[in-house]
Amino acid sequence: MATSIARFSRKTLTPTLIRRFSTSSAALATNPDPPKPKLTPSPSPNRANWDYRGQRQIIPLGQWLPKVAVDAYVAPNVVLAGQVTVWDGSSVWNGAVLRGDLNKITLGFCSNVQERCVVHAAWASPTGLPAETLIDRYVTVGAYSLLRSCTIEPECIIGQHSILMEGSLVETRSILEAGSVLPPGRRIPSGELWGGNPARFIRTLTNEETLEIPKLAVAINHLSGDHFSEFLPYSTVYLEVEKFKKSLGIHV
Amino acid sequence: MSSMGRALYSVGFWIRETGQALDRLGCRLQGKNHFREQLSRHRTLMNVFDKSPIVDKDAFVAPSASIIGNVNVGPGSSIWYGCVLRGDANSISVGAGTNIQDNTLVHVAKSNLSGKVLPTLIGDNVTVGNSAVLHGCTVDDEAYIGPSATVLDGAHVEKHAIVDSGALVRQNTRIPSGEVWGGNPARFLRKVTEEERAFFSSSAVDYSKLAQVHAAENAKSLDETDFKKLLYKKNARDAEYDSLFSENLPKAA
Numbered sequence: 001m002a003t004s005i006a007r008f009s010r011k012t013l014t015p016t017l018i019r020r021f022s023t024s025s026a027a028l029a030t031n032p033d034p035p036k037p038k039l040t041p042s043p044s045p046n047r048a049n050w051d052y053r054g055q056r057q058i059i060p061l062g063q064w065l066p067k068v069a070v071d072a073y074v075a076p077n078v079v080l081a082g083q084v085t086v087w088d089g090s091s092v093w094n095g096a097v098l099r100g101d102l103n104k105i106t107l108g109f110c111s112n113v114q115e116r117c118v119v120h121a122a123w124a125s126p127t128g129l130p131a132e133t134l135i136d137r138y139v140t141v142g143a144y145s146l147l148r149s150c151t152i153e154p155e156c157i158i159g160q161h162s163i164l165m166e167g168s169l170v171e172t173r174s175i176l177e178a179g180s181v182l183p184p185g186r187r188i189p190s191g192e193l194w195g196g197n198p199a200r201f202i203r204t205l206t207n208e209e210t211l212e213i214p215k216l217a218v219a220i221n222h223l224s225g226d227h228f229s230e231f232l233p234y235s236t237v238y239l240e241v242e243k244f245k246k247s248l249g250i251h252v
Numbered sequence: 253m254s255s256m257g258r259a260l261y262s263v264g265f266w267i268r269e270t271g272q273a274l275d276r277l278g279c280r281l282q283g284k285n286h287f288r289e290q291l292s293r294h295r296t297l298m299n300v301f302d303k304s305p306i307v308d309k310d311a312f313v314a315p316s317a318s319i320i321g322n323v324n325v326g327p328g329s330s331i332w333y334g335c336v337l338r339g340d341a342n343s344i345s346v347g348a349g350t351n352i353q354d355n356t357l358v359h360v361a362k363s364n365l366s367g368k369v370l371p372t373l374i375g376d377n378v379t380v381g382n383s384a385v386l387h388g389c390t391v392d393d394e395a396y397i398g399p400s401a402t403v404l405d406g407a408h409v410e411k412h413a414i415v416d417s418g419a420l421v422r423q424n425t426r427i428p429s430g431e432v433w434g435g436n437p438a439r440f441l442r443k444v445t446e447e448e449r450a451f452f453s454s455s456a457v458d459y460s461k462l463a464q465v466h467a468a469e470n471a472k473s474l475d476e477t478d479f480k481k482l483l484y485k486k487n488a489r490d491a492e493y494d495s496l497f498s499e500n501l502p503k504a505a
Contacts, residue, residue, distance in 0.1 A: 053292065053474070054291075054292025054294050054315065054316075055292075055294070055314070055315040055316035055333070055470075056315070056470070056477070059466070059469055059470065060469065060480060060484070061465055061466070061469055062465070065484050077316065079314075079316060079333040079334065079354075081333075081466065081469075095334060095355075097332075097333045097334050097354040097355055099332075099333070099354060101462060101465070101466070102462075116334075116355060116383075118334075118353075118354045118355050118382040118383050118399075120354070120382060144383065146382050146383050146399050146400050146417075148382075148399065161400075163399060163400045163417055163418050165399075165417060181400075181417065181418040197418050197435065197436060230287065235289055236275065236288070236289050237289045237290075237291060239272075240288075240289065240290060240291050241291065244291065
């Protein structure tokens, strides 16, 4: 019943939309400055405006299925697509997108990818390094970063909003400051602090700072345990779906 | 023997009812801190009163993207995961074959320092990199906006221009055709080489093909995804072995 009402309302709405779009394209034709849309979009009447399932977290592509370890915390609005492996103790926080459709993405033991990061792997890398994105153990990747076909060796900290382009290598026990941009093929030597756009050497890390790096990863691991325990092993959304269907008169 | 099956079925049913009652008891014990899961209210295409998006049926829109308000998306384009295209104050128009990669924001300004409110116009075959921010700007056909770039109000990125990754293109900047601009604030770096020009037009095509793969996967119904999960469980194979067979995917950067 709900679907038929939706179909009827969509049928009455689309003529008004088409009329509005044709008047706007006429206005664009008289104005030479902005580029005219060459092909008029044909809206599909069956395009779903709302799917109660939302976005699936794990998206298999072809024969690849993203693998998440049993004690890894992956937030519900994360998208793992293609060849992604999230190893034990690691966490992927809200809004991150790990798109392993062209190449492999590995998130090592006790590492974390924080909020809204995008981790992608290109098909081929300009340097000789493998084009997969490998984030090794005890690595903290700060919020809103962009990692593309890079290799991050064990025990590093990547600052927030940093951009690591294809083929870059961050060696063990180094820290990247927030907002740093690594051009393609850049190598950060071991035990140093780099930052800026493009990333430049700032100073070497002291021994105490180097010891703090895995402690930060473990601390975030504990925090992710708190978040993980907020979720039941299996979702109870099916109760809501049954209630919803009953209220619409659909046979459960 | 059917009575045995019936008995087992009803015992199973009692256990499930008990489980649901225990779940309700647990929620009561948790008091006001208890959490009840809700259906996802995220709407991929959302209209603000009468401004509703017109998205071509051949365009791939990821389910976690948000296309709100006055937005036109042309055929063959792809809007990837986590994007927000908010055309509430003014209009956004995305051409054909364009890909707006993951986590980008395309906004239009309502108020502006100069007072002008401009629509965002993105041409055909444009590649907008991951996590970019496009705000009230015009991007002509076959341009390339690098990952994490920010293009502010009134900026005009002309045909075949490249905005480098992490760049901040300030208000009303014009990036002429065939030039690479980068840095914060964006300044002229160098000219676009011939192979880069060819690469970017082919990458737009490759991204469209990749988008079809993702579109097919995301459009699967619950039955299809469950069936696929069952298949994976049955043929549990080594991931390394599986990653060798990837000839079918197109090359894209």
